[in-house]
Amino acid sequence: MNFFLFILGLVALVGVIYTILYNGLVSARQKVKEAWSGIDVQLKRRYDLIPNLVKTVKGYAAHEKGTLESLTQARAAAMAVPKGHIAEKASAENAISGTLKTLFALAENYPDLKASSNFHELQVQLAETEDQIASSRRIYNGNVTEMNVKVESFPSNIVAKKHGFTKEEFFDLDEGEKEGVKNVPQVKF
Amino acid sequence: MNTQLGIRKTLLNQLKNKKSPAQVLDLAVSAGVSKDDALRELEAIFRSESEYTFLPVLGSFLQQQKKISPLNTPVSFSEVWDPAGEKITKKTFIGATKKLLTKYQVYKENPGLIRRNAILLGLIPIGFFVLMPLVPALRELLFSGNDFNWIGFLFLPVIIYLARIHQLQRDLVKMVVADEYGWVYSSEKQKDRWSKLAGIYPHLFDKGSDQNIQDEFWGKFRGKKQTVDFWSGIFEYTTGSGKQKTVHKKTAFALHLNTVLKSNFRLEPEGDSSSFFRFFRRKKEIDTESNAFNKTFAVFYNGKKQEKQLEIIKILSPSVQVRLLEIANREGKFIIQFQKDTVVFIFQGLLLQNMKSNFFKKVSLDARDKKAINERINRILDITSDILPFLD
Numbered sequence A: 001m002n003f004f005l006f007i008l009g010l011v012a013l014v015g016v017i018y019t020i021l022y023n024g025l026v027s028a029r030q031k032v033k034e035a036w037s038g039i040d041v042q043l044k045r046r047y048d049l050i051p052n053l054v055k056t057v058k059g060y061a062a063h064e065k066g067t068l069e070s071l072t073q074a075r076a077a078a079m080a081v082p083k084g085h086i087a088e089k090a091s092a093e094n095a096i097s098g099t100l101k102t103l104f105a106l107a108e109n110y111p112d113l114k115a116s117s118n119f120h121e122l123q124v125q126l127a128e129t130e131d132q133i134a135s136s137r138r139i140y141n142g143n144v145t146e147m148n149v150k151v152e153s154f155p156s157n158i159v160a161k162k163h164g165f166t167k168e169e170f171f172d173l174d175e176g177e178k179e180g181v182k183n184v185p186q187v188k189f
Numbered sequence B: 001m002n003t004q005l006g007i008r009k010t011l012l013n014q015l016k017n018k019k020s021p022a023q024v025l026d027l028a029v030s031a032g033v034s035k036d037d038a039l040r041e042l043e044a045i046f047r048s049e050s051e052y053t054f055l056p057v058l059g060s061f062l063q064q065q066k067k068i069s070p071l072n073t074p075v076s077f078s079e080v081w082d083p084a085g086e087k088i089t090k091k092t093f094i095g096a097t098k099k100l101l102t103k104y105q106v107y108k109e110n111p112g113l114i115r116r117n118a119i120l121l122g123l124i125p126i127g128f129f130v131l132m133p134l135v136p137a138l139r140e141l142l143f144s145g146n147d148f149n150w151i152g153f154l155f156l157p158v159i160i161y162l163a164r165i166h167q168l169q170r171d172l173v174k175m176v177v178a179d180e181y182g183w184v185y186s187s188e189k190q191k192d193r194w195s196k197l198a199g200i201y202p203h204l205f206d207k208g209s210d211q212n213i214q215d216e217f218w219g220k221f222r223g224k225k226q227t228v229d230f231w232s233g234i235f236e237y238t239t240g241s242g243k244q245k246t247v248h249k250k251t252a253f254a255l256h257l258n259t260v261l262k263s264n265f266r267l268e269p270e271g272d273s274s275s276f277f278r279f280f281r282r283k284k285e286i287d288t289e290s291n292a293f294n295k296t297f298a299v300f301y302n303g304k305k306q307e308k309q310l311e312i313i314k315i316l317s318p319s320v321q322v323r324l325l326e327i328a329n330r331e332g333k334f335i336i337q338f339q340k341d342t343v344v345f346i347f348q349g350l351l352l353q354n355m356k357s358n359f360f361k362k363v364s365l366d367a368r369d370k371k372a373i374n375e376r377i378n379r380i381l382d383i384t385s386d387i388l389p390f391l392d
Helices: A002-060 A062-080 A086-107 A111-115 A117-152 A156-163 A175-180 B004-016 B021-030 B035-048 B055-064 B090-109 B113-131 B136-143 B156-181 B191-200 B275-284 B291-296 B305-315 B318-331 B367-385
Strands: B184-186 B209-222 B227-239 B246-256 B265-269 B297-301 B334-339 B342-348
Touching: A002 A062, A002 A086, A002 A111, A002 A117, A002 A156, A062 A086, A086 A117, A111 A117, A117 A156, A117 B291, A117 B318, B004 B021, B004 B035, B021 B035, B021 B055, B035 B055, B090 B113, B090 B156, B090 B184, B113 B156, B156 B184, B156 B209, B156 B367, B191 B209, B191 B227, B209 B367, B227 B367, B246 B367, B265 B305, B291 B297, B291 B318, B297 B305, B318 B334, B318 B367, B342 B367
Parallel strands: none
Antiparallel strands: B184 B209, B209 B227, B227 B246, B246 B342, B265 B297, B265 B334, B334 B342
16 A cells, blocks of 8 residues: 555655646746847837838938848848748848948948938937847847757657657847957846 | 136137047146146036036046046035935035034044044053052942943943044045035935935835934036936835844935936835745736746835836837846946836945055054945946836
């Protein structure tokens, strides 16, 4: 009888642990999706600002047609990336960031454009959006790290394999950003 | 350019005529002024003027020349912003400041006075034990009971004196830093200041007993993106009683926002409240999209979760979350209250630990103490003010 109760208790314990591990994986995956939503919101905000920017710059710097067209094409390409294609999305977004940097550098040659309040406002909003994108990326990559650790480490890897939990992709930064941006800090008091 | 004032006036005029700081420096040197003198005068202009558009450029130039600490400039003002809503100006504490300076002057003019006083006070217990065999009344006092704790009281005068000298050193270092940046400083322990702050921010300041606010700074800080009004102070309170009595000292910073937040809420280190209370709090908890943030901070607010969640999440954007995590990494555990047009931080510990100044050896302030306070204040204000543009 005692042996039977012991086995029962052991099974119950294993069951509880299994449930905790499973729920942990579900929660981690959900957090990755949530963090991706956060990035998406900021990217959409950037998409919305770009047409205004192109229109403003065209009015003052028509000669920079090439750069403006590159920006418009980069935006369209990024918006066309299907959902779930993280690496492709990262590459497309990096192309937009690169073109924006080029455009703002070129704007230095047009004092009238620089003095335009509309352009200044767009520049400020885009700079803020870039910062939010960078921060959202860090948060997303932090959540992905946690998810991947759970998927790979014992004993949660057993539960992960059984229920089809897989490693998530990082939202890779371009080389320039990789130098400056660290992972989301793991705070240890 | 013969006199100091003449040099400064000439340099100022050239800067006003849209010459760059480097050009102004070159002109001064070619006119026969030494580079050090010219830089000193440029620094004086930087510190004393407030209205000119060339100031940020001049600040960067001087920073490159390693003449000043980064980012800050004193700004002349009449009234400073105060989180308790009081009217504070430089004149408010002029009496206390003069008192501090007078004490310092006395000790500076009589360098051996501190050591002499400490020795004289230290002689009290020694004198007691020397005289004890000779004076029957003293012998009786010593051997009458079994309790010898009263002997400690003999050392009290010298201990109190040493503590006061130590406090004077700390107050002076802070006063010098405040003066350099044009900030207002008060070293006084004030119960009524605490009472006002506790009334406005009860969750932060309504703790323990014997509370007071001391070592306060008020001023403007020029951050990377904007100039911000700030206040800083030490919040002291006591918990427990008798042998379990503990005195706590926390450093508080308050920053004034350009906007009024839609929601008031507070972040505390996750895990600080007991798991018993956390269990009941679970349903009200607001989680952001960041695991790291949720593990580090617990969000406290009044009202219904459905109403507050969206507003709080909007304020805690990714940029704000990441910066708050950076602050936690650098400065350790802290509490932050977002309330109307103010953000208040409460950090563990004091601005200045392990003083290097020692008035017993030499009555002067050690440059390392000034540098330590400078760096700590700048570091905290720099990183905390970095959040503000994302809250506007």
